[in-house]
Amino acid sequence: MLSDDALIFLQHSIKTVWTLEILLILRRDPGQAWNSDELIRESRSSTLILQEVLANLQQAGLIETDGDHRIRYRSATPTLERLAAEIAVAQARRPAAITKALLSVSSDKVQNFAGAFRVGKRT
Incomplete structure (x- = not known):
């Protein structure tokens, strides 16, 4: 399926x-610059979700934003x-x-978080 990297x-x-979905939207046409409203409409997300996604994509080195706040892959x-x-x-x-690969990490994090609150071994 995917290489380890x-x-x-x-x-x-x-x-x-959500991040994957918006990445794929942007990557479809790297020459197209999107504004936030267009991305929200295309992805059927929200302003809050889009802000988080764009922060993740920026940190990952996968997007750029121009002076007009338009986003492109x-x-x-x-x-x-x-x-x-x-x-x-x-x-x-x-x-x-x-x-499934994305959700398995989230599930592991939840289990690790919950495990931190276990006091003793249950019998």
Whole structure:
């Protein structure tokens, strides 16, 4: 499905299904610059979700914002482009597997968080 590098990048930089969805929207046409309202409408998300997603994508080095606050896909390095391309292909071929890979990290975090509050071993 995904190389180890792409899986790690997906789980630690993309992090959410919303981020993946908006990344794929932006990546479809790297030359197109979007404003926030257009991305919200296209992704059927919200302002709050979009703000979080754009922060994640900016931190991951996958987008740029111009002086008019328009957003476009742009990977900071060829390696990031390769990873994003691999994830896009895998999402097109096996979307359920990609969603499962994303959600498995969230599930592990919840279990680890809950485990921190266990006082003793239950019998």
